[in-house]
Structures are given as structure tokens and as C-alpha cells.
Amino acid sequence: MSMIKAENVCKNFGDLEVLKDVNLTVEPGEVVCIIGPSGAGKSTFLRSLNHLEKITGGKITIEEKPLDDRINGVNQIKLSSKERTDILLKMGMVFQRFNLFPHKTVLENVMIAPVHVKKIDTDKAKKIAVDLIKRVGLADKQDVYPSKLSGGQQQRVAIARALAMQPEIMLFDEPTSALDPELVGEVLNVMKQLAEEGMTMIVVTHEMGFAREVADRVVFMYDGRVAEIGTPAEIFTNPKNERTRQFLQSVL
Amino acid sequence: MDTLKEMAGWIPALLQSTGITLSLTIVSVICGLIISLFLALGKISKSKILQKLCGAYIFFFRGTPLLMQIFFIYYALPLIYSGFTIKSRFIAAWIAFSLNSGAYLAEIIRAAIQSIDKGQMEASKALGMGYGQAMRLIIIPQSIRRLIPPVGNEFIMVIKDTSLVSSIALIDLMKRTSQIMSSSASALVYIPAMCIYLAITAAFTYVFNSLEKKFSVYE
Numbered sequence: 001m002s003m004i005k006a007e008n009v010c011k012n013f014g015d016l017e018v019l020k021d022v023n024l025t026v027e028p029g030e031v032v033c034i035i036g037p038s039g040a041g042k043s044t045f046l047r048s049l050n051h052l053e054k055i056t057g058g059k060i061t062i063e064e065k066p067l068d069d070r071i072n073g074v075n076q077i078k079l080s081s082k083e084r085t086d087i088l089l090k091m092g093m094v095f096q097r098f099n100l101f102p103h104k105t106v107l108e109n110v111m112i113a114p115v116h117v118k119k120i121d122t123d124k125a126k127k128i129a130v131d132l133i134k135r136v137g138l139a140d141k142q143d144v145y146p147s148k149l150s151g152g153q154q155q156r157v158a159i160a161r162a163l164a165m166q167p168e169i170m171l172f173d174e175p176t177s178a179l180d181p182e183l184v185g186e187v188l189n190v191m192k193q194l195a196e197e198g199m200t201m202i203v204v205t206h207e208m209g210f211a212r213e214v215a216d217r218v219v220f221m222y223d224g225r226v227a228e229i230g231t232p233a234e235i236f237t238n239p240k241n242e243r244t245r246q247f248l249q250s251v252l
Numbered sequence: 253m254d255t256l257k258e259m260a261g262w263i264p265a266l267l268q269s270t271g272i273t274l275s276l277t278i279v280s281v282i283c284g285l286i287i288s289l290f291l292a293l294g295k296i297s298k299s300k301i302l303q304k305l306c307g308a309y310i311f312f313f314r315g316t317p318l319l320m321q322i323f324f325i326y327y328a329l330p331l332i333y334s335g336f337t338i339k340s341r342f343i344a345a346w347i348a349f350s351l352n353s354g355a356y357l358a359e360i361i362r363a364a365i366q367s368i369d370k371g372q373m374e375a376s377k378a379l380g381m382g383y384g385q386a387m388r389l390i391i392i393p394q395s396i397r398r399l400i401p402p403v404g405n406e407f408i409m410v411i412k413d414t415s416l417v418s419s420i421a422l423i424d425l426m427k428r429t430s431q432i433m434s435s436s437a438s439a440l441v442y443i444p445a446m447c448i449y450l451a452i453t454a455a456f457t458y459v460f461n462s463l464e465k466k467f468s469v470y471e
């Protein structure tokens with residue numbers, strides 16, 4: 001059983017083709033890192049998986065459940081909004097710019113979706129939230145507003161918030177790119193711990209050290225396509241594609 | 253000294269009519285806020301028809317004089333259909349002011365909602381919230397703080413605009429002032445009348461400044 005299956009995914013913004021026949025299958029517990037130059041379509045691909053972007057063509061299947069099968073942007077798969085939400089909730093997402101809710105405290109940020117979307121009762125949601133906040137190392141911050149936190153702390157809250165919905169897959173879009181260098185480590189450590197616990201993860205990242213150490217497979221995207229895919233050893237020490245080689249030379 | 257006494261003597265009558273001015277302002281802006289929230293949501297919705305309808309409403313009420321709108325509701329509507337006859341001048345004025353301030357506030361609310369970072373809606377969706385839920389729990393609460401200063405401003409505008417209702421013979425502060433002016437033949441009545449308008453404006457300013465502070469806790 002695969003957790004995520006993307007087949008021939010295409011995405012256009014007007015005349016601009018941003019994704020061109022992207023294929024990727026992710027197995028349970030796998031950590032896949034997506035690397036590649038700016039504008040390659042990494043974010044767009046990740047956002048397509050959880051419907052923040054509507055793809056133009058191709059299929060997306062989450063845990064064997066078809067979510068999209070689109071021709072010219074029209075979905076051939078008819079789902080009720082409840083069925084669609086149920087599938088989408090298998091995925092949690094962490095954004096580059098955290099996107100915490102500024103008018104809610106840390107605890108409220110983590111609780112809000114379980115209470116209002118999953119309709120879990122408040123006491124139980126609070127217990128889950130408190131545990132998660134502790135897990136990301138912010139037990140003493142649960143009652144403060146996000147504006148009082150450092151970027152690294154905000155991103156850890158954002159991870160806890162996504163985990164509170166108990167997703168089976170976590171999508172990360174450059175989770176450390178907006179952070180000061182000294183704060184990157186604390187966020188990567190939380191992600192590493194998550195990976196060790198067996199979470200299925202897709203991580204768009206510029207942190208090559210993280211990709212090399214934590215990823216099971218690395219995907220190199222270039223110009224809207226998956227240009228190369230392989231184990232970190234294959235990609236980092238022995239890239240086959242000329243573009244991969246050039247890209248790695250420029251960043252390492 | 254005598255002039256001071258004379259002016260003080262007018263104050264009870266003036267204050268009595270201030271009730272109309274103040275209550276008309278408050279109920280109108282509150283109803284205007286409710287109307288404007290729906291107009292703003294319509295204007296940013298994906299439905300072209302809703303966008304056009306709300307746009308037309310706003311265009312109409314901002315594009316015609318308020319005084320004419322009051323006259324229209326009080327005098328012209330009953331001619332179009334007798335069921336629209338409004339006996340109470342106060343209610344007629346209330347409807348006109350609510351509809352009018354709804355149009356002005358709609359643009360303010362729309363701008364406040366659209367000034368909230370796009371990432372907030374995306375994060376809400378990624379957590380499984382629907383559009384309505386995200387608006388209600390995340391977007392609108394954040395726009396409230398940004399709305400407080402312009403809504404306070406709208407209150408102050410409407411207080412002054414209510415002086416127009418004297419034209420349908422509603423006895424507000426303005427009308428009472430003119431009455432005193434003609435009966436006592438003293439233009440000095442404008443001094444206490446203006447002081448009352450200023451006092452109300454100052455009170456609203458104070459309330460809205462405190463509200464703004466209260467809503468800024470998370471920043």
C-alpha cells in the first residue's frame with residue numbers, strides 16, 4: 001500500500017506550465033525530500049497534494065483513496081465534501097512562514113482544528129494539545145501569543161498544530177527557510193524525531209544536510225519535472241543527471 | 253453673566269433631543285455593520301452575481317445624497333407601494349442611515365478582510381476548515397482590530413449626518429437647536445449645541461481608542 005501516489009500531475013497557471021507529468025509514490029513511513037532550484041515547482045507540487053492548488057491534469061491517490069483524477073482541471077472523481085475532507089485530513093502541512101493564528105495563544109492554535117473540525121470535546125483536545133506542545137519543547141509557552149515567540153518556536157508550534165489533527169502524512173514546504181541560521185537546528189530536530197517515530201513525510205528543503213541524513217529518498221525537481229530520484233547516497237554522491245550535478249555544485 | 257444663564261437654561265431641552273441623535277446613530281451604525289458584513293462577504297465571494305449585486309448596492313448608496321435617500325424612504329416609497337408606508341419618522345431615518353452606512357462600512361470591512369495574510373486562509377484549509385469556518389474563526393476576528401478605527405470614524409460621521417433628519421421633522425439635537433434659535437431669537441444656542449456634539453464625539457473617540465487597545469493584546 002502506498003501513502004501517496006501522484007501520477008502524471010500537471011499544473012498550469014494560465015499559459016505557464018509549472019508541473020509537467022510529475023510522478024511520485026511515497027510508501028508508509030518513508031521520508032522523501034524534494035530539492036531543486038527556485039521556480040522548479042516544488043511548492044506547487046506539495047500544495048497540489050492537499051488541494052491548496054487545483055491541478056490541471058493527472059491523478060492523486062492518498063492511501064489508496066482516489067482524490068483527484070483531472071482532465072483539463074475537471075475532477076473525474078466525485079466526492080462529497082466530507083469524503084474529500086476526510087482524505088485531505090490524512091495530510092498535515094507546515095508552511096515556510098508558519099502561518100500561526102496571531103489572535104490565538106499557542107494552546108488555542110493547536111486546539112482549534114481538533115475542536116472545530118474534528119469536533120473532539122475541549123478537554124480531550126486540550127490534553128492532546130498540551131502533550132504535543134510538550135513534545136516540541138514549548139510546555140512553558142502554551143499561553144503566550146505567537147508574536148512573543150522566536151521563528152523557530154513558532155515553527156515548532158506550527159508542527160504541533162498540524163500533528164494535533166493526527167495526520168498520517170506530513171508535508172513540509174521549506175520549514176526552515178524563514179529562520180535565522182541559529183534557529184534552524186531546533187526545528188530540524190523536531191522533524192528528525194518525527195521521522196524516527198515513523199511519520200510519512202514529504203519535505204521540500206534547501207537543507208542538504210537534513211536530506212542526506214534523514215531522507216529515505218531524494219527527489220530532484222527541475223523545470224516542473226522530477227529530473228532525478230534516488231537514495232541520498234545516489235543523489236548526493238553519484239548524481240546521474242547533469243542538472244542535479246550542477247545544482248548540487250551550486251548549493252554545497 | 254446673563255448670557256451664561258440663558259445658555260444654561262437651554263441645555264435641558266437640548267439634552268432631551270440629544271437622545272434621538274444618539275440612539276439613531278447607535279442603532280444605525282450597528283445595523284449598518286451587520287449589513288456591511290454581508291455586503292463585504294458578497295463582494296469577495298466567488299459568485300459573480302453576488303459580487304455584482306453587492307457592488308450595485310454600494311454604488312447606489314454611495315452615489316446618491318443621503319438626504320435624498322431619507323426623503324425617498326419616507327416620502328417616495330409609500331407612493332410606489334402603500335405597504336411601504338413608514339409611520340414613525342424615527343424608523344424611517346433609522347432605515348435610511350442603516351442602509352447608507354452599510355454601504356460605506358462594506359468597503360472598509362472588505363479591505364480589512366483582504367488585508368489579512370493569504371497564509372491564514374491556507375493554514376485554515378490545511379487544517380480541514382471550510383471557507384465559512386475559516387472566515388468565522390480566523391479571518392474575521394483578525395480583521396476586527398483593523399476595523400475599530402474606521403468604524404469609530406463612521407460613528408462620528410453619522411452623529412453629524414443625523415442632523416439631516418430635522419428635514420423630516422424629527423426633533424433631534426439640530427432641530428431643537430433651530431427651534432430655540434427662532435423662539436429666543438438668539439444664535440448663541442449654537443454654543444451649547446456644538447458642545448454637546450463635541451462631547452458625544454469625544455466619548456466615542458475614547459471608547460474606540462480603548463477598544464483598539466483591548467484588541468491589540470496579541471500584537
Ligand SMILES: Nc1ncnc2c1ncn2[C@@H]1O[C@H](COP(=O)(O)OP(=O)(O)OP(=O)(O)O)[C@@H](O)[C@H]1O
Nearest residue numbers: 013016018036037038039040041042043044045174
Ligand atoms: N499563484 C501563482 N500564479 C502564477 N504563477 C505561479 C503561482 N504560484 C507559483 N507560480 C509560478 O510557478 C512556478 C513554480 O513555483 P513554485 O513556487 O512551485 O516553485 P518552487 O520550486 O517552490 O520555488 P522556490 O524554491 O522559490 O520556493 C514559478 O515560476 C512561479 O512563478
Ligand SMILES: [Mg+2]
Nearest residue numbers: 042043044174
Ligand atoms: Mg517554494
